[in-house]
Amino acid sequence: QQQVKQSPQSLIVQKGGISIINCAYENTAFDYFPWYQQFPGKGPALLIAIRPDVSEKKEGRFTISFNKSAKQFSLHIIDSQPGDSATYFCAAPFGGSNYQLIWGAGTKLIIKP
Amino acid sequence: DTGVSQNPRHKITKRGQNVTFRCDPISEHNRLYWYRQTLGQGPEFLTYFQNEAQLEKSRLLSDRFSAERPKGSFSTLEIQRTEQGDSAMYLCASSYRGKLFFGSGTQLSVL
Numbered sequence: 001q002q003q004v005k006q007s008p009q010s011l012i013v014q015k016g017g018i019s020i021i022n023c024a025y026e027n028t029a030f031d032y033f034p035w036y037q038q039f040p041g042k043g044p045a046l047l048i049a050i051r052p053d054v055s056e057k058k059e060g061r062f063t064i065s066f067n068k069s070a071k072q073f074s075l076h077i078i079d080s081q082p083g084d085s086a087t088y089f090c091a092a093p094f095g096g097s098n099y100q101l102i103w104g105a106g107t108k109l110i111i112k113p
Numbered sequence: 114d115t116g117v118s119q120n121p122r123h124k125i126t127k128r129g130q131n132v133t134f135r136c137d138p139i140s141e142h143n144r145l146y147w148y149r150q151t152l153g154q155g156p157e158f159l160t161y162f163q164n165e166a167q168l169e170k171s172r173l174l175s176d177r178f179s180a181e182r183p184k185g186s187f188s189t190l191e192i193q194r195t196e197q198g199d200s201a202m203y204l205c206a207s208s209y210r211g212k213l214f215f216g217s218g219t220q221l222s223v224l
Contacts, residue, residue: 004155006155034213041217042217042218043117043204043206043215043216043217043218044156044204044215045214045215046212046213046214089155089156091155100146100158100161100169101156101158101213102158103155103156103157104155105153105154105155106153106154106155
């Protein structure tokens with residue numbers, strides 16, 4: 001059974017601080033690593049994704065860092081805002097489609113004003 | 114384009130009853146996915162369709178579960194003889210050009 005291990009389970013960060021969430025995977029069918037953001041009562045929404053022809057991808061305040069040899073990738077949020085408070089999931093593809101994903105258990109992020 | 118639509122949003126049923134959920138993907142999205150999510154966990158893949166063809170089914174999808182996508186448009190997920198362990202959020206998603214879009218899910222409670 002493929003696994004994606006995500007840490008920490010929960011994270012409290014002061015407004016303006018840096019939030020860091022880590023993921024480790026075993027094997028993947030495709031090189032595609034997304035991060036999803038989920039608010040209560042809503043489905044997950046794609047936040048940012050990386051294809052590891054690069055080791056880092058930045059979109060606004062969000063950055064994915066990828067270490068292929070260690071099979072790890074992480075999400076960094078700089079200048080964290082209260083509106084970033086949500087549950088974040090990393091995922092990795094395991095089947096015949098990029099979106100046949102196995103997911104981490106999630107990190108509940110709380111940004112304190 | 115109003116996004117992926119799922120109905121109903123909530124369903125409460127008694128153990129042993131059958132339930133059916135509907136998903137309307139974003140138009141022109143040829144791939145449609147079903148996931149299940151329990152509280153405090155990430156979604157678990159159930160099955161996916163390319164147009165009307167069901168290409169993959171998870172071992173989680175027991176013979177009590179059946180999904181269809183007639184004509185490659187909307188999809189239905191039916192659970193027969195529901196059990197308390199089926200209580201979860203059932204999420205539908207569709208994909209196009211490298212992005213996966215989720216609906217808000219159907220929350221199933223089996224009493």
